[in-house]
Amino acid sequence: MNAAGTPRRARAGLPGLLVLIALAAGLATLVMVAVSGHPPASQAQQVQQIAAGLHCPICKDLSVADSPAPLAQQMRQEIAQKLRAGESADQIRAGFVAAYGDSVLMSPPRQGVAGAVYYLPVLILAAGLITAFTLLRRWLRAPRPDPPGAGPPRLSAAQRRAVAKAVARLGEEEPG
Amino acid sequence: MTSRRTRLLAGVVAVVAAIVALLMTGLGHDPSVFASPLVGRTAPAFTLPQLDGPPVTLAKLRGQVVVINFWASWCTECQVEQAALDQTWQQFQDSGVVVIGVNFQDTSDAARNYVRTDGVTYPVVEDAGSKTALAYGLRGVPETFVVNRSGRIVKHVIGPVDAAALASEINPILGMRAQ
Numbered sequence: 001m002n003a004a005g006t007p008r009r010a011r012a013g014l015p016g017l018l019v020l021i022a023l024a025a026g027l028a029t030l031v032m033v034a035v036s037g038h039p040p041a042s043q044a045q046q047v048q049q050i051a052a053g054l055h056c057p058i059c060k061d062l063s064v065a066d067s068p069a070p071l072a073q074q075m076r077q078e079i080a081q082k083l084r085a086g087e088s089a090d091q092i093r094a095g096f097v098a099a100y101g102d103s104v105l106m107s108p109p110r111q112g113v114a115g116a117v118y119y120l121p122v123l124i125l126a127a128g129l130i131t132a133f134t135l136l137r138r139w140l141r142a143p144r145p146d147p148p149g150a151g152p153p154r155l156s157a158a159q160r161r162a163v164a165k166a167v168a169r170l171g172e173e174e175p176g
Numbered sequence: 177m178t179s180r181r182t183r184l185l186a187g188v189v190a191v192v193a194a195i196v197a198l199l200m201t202g203l204g205h206d207p208s209v210f211a212s213p214l215v216g217r218t219a220p221a222f223t224l225p226q227l228d229g230p231p232v233t234l235a236k237l238r239g240q241v242v243v244i245n246f247w248a249s250w251c252t253e254c255q256v257e258q259a260a261l262d263q264t265w266q267q268f269q270d271s272g273v274v275v276i277g278v279n280f281q282d283t284s285d286a287a288r289n290y291v292r293t294d295g296v297t298y299p300v301v302e303d304a305g306s307k308t309a310l311a312y313g314l315r316g317v318p319e320t321f322v323v324n325r326s327g328r329i330v331k332h333v334i335g336p337v338d339a340a341a342l343a344s345e346i347n348p349i350l351g352m353r354a355q
Binding site: 075097100101 | 281307
């Protein structure tokens with residue numbers, strides 16, 4: 001029993017061990033990725049990212065990153081200079097917004113009147129769902145008339161007892 | 177039942193009216209006309225080299241009314257307003273008004289040639305790299321900003337200015353004390 005059991009237990013443990021090793025390796029990879037994060041973006045990539053979020057002021061539907069216009073080129077140079085001077089992406093964007101207004105942003109801010117663009121459809125959908133749910137519940141709870149040809153109405157147990165009593169009383173009252 | 181129907185109808189009418197009002201407001205707005213967010217704010221500072229003369233620093237002009245005109249030699253609309261700017265400079269320079277031409281996306285030679293041939297009499301500075309133009313939210317030329325004595329932008333004009341309109345902006349400021 002013992003001699004035969006040990007190798008079987010060892011064979012049974014091997015796949016489990018392999019699974020454990022695989023899990024540990026996967027976990028270690030995840031931890032390494034989480035700790036190291038993305039490699040830091042180069043300055044050119046940072047300029048590209050910021051410029052992609054800014055609307056070229058003299059173009060139609062082109063970002064500063066995509067526009068070949070001289071003004072857009074100068075805006076990209078300005079972004080690069082500001083990054084070298086130590087400004088953050090938010091500070092750089094705020095600088096352009098201060099000069100050009102919110103219209104310089106490719107995505108309107110989620111506040112004020114522009115915020116309605118984001119929140120109004122969700123609110124309308126929610127109101128529609130609530131209305132539909134309320135109407136459906138009311139409809140399901142409403143008493144429905146019996147369909148034609150459905151026969152006499154069903155009596156409750158108490159009603160049936162009352163009818164039986166009345167019939168019995170009638171029988172007792174009959175002469176003879 | 178009737179009152180419920182009336183309420184429902186009133187609700188629908190209110191929603192439709194709100195949507196129509198929203199559309200009318202949006203459609204009534206010309207998307208190509210931009211109101212500068214700088215109006216009412218302190219004018220962005222600059223020190224720029226003059227074409228022929230010492231650098232001009234905006235901060236040093238505090239206490240005077242400053243008309244900042246962005247222009248270029250290749251801009252035909254700038255030629256249209258040239259006489260008006262010169263007239264404003266000639267009319268108000270002794271009353272504490274400075275007109276500054278900021279050359280935009282141009283070459284020094286072309287700008288100098290324009291100044292000479294068109295008889296520009298007010299100071300003209302160069303904005304290499306358009307740093308100042310970007311700080312003023314420039315979208316093209318010509319664009320003009322009127323800065324009051326306390327350094328605040330009080331008017332932004334897109335396109336050619338005329339002398340009478342500029343005077344109507346400047347005269348009230350000259351009649352006021354610095355804030």
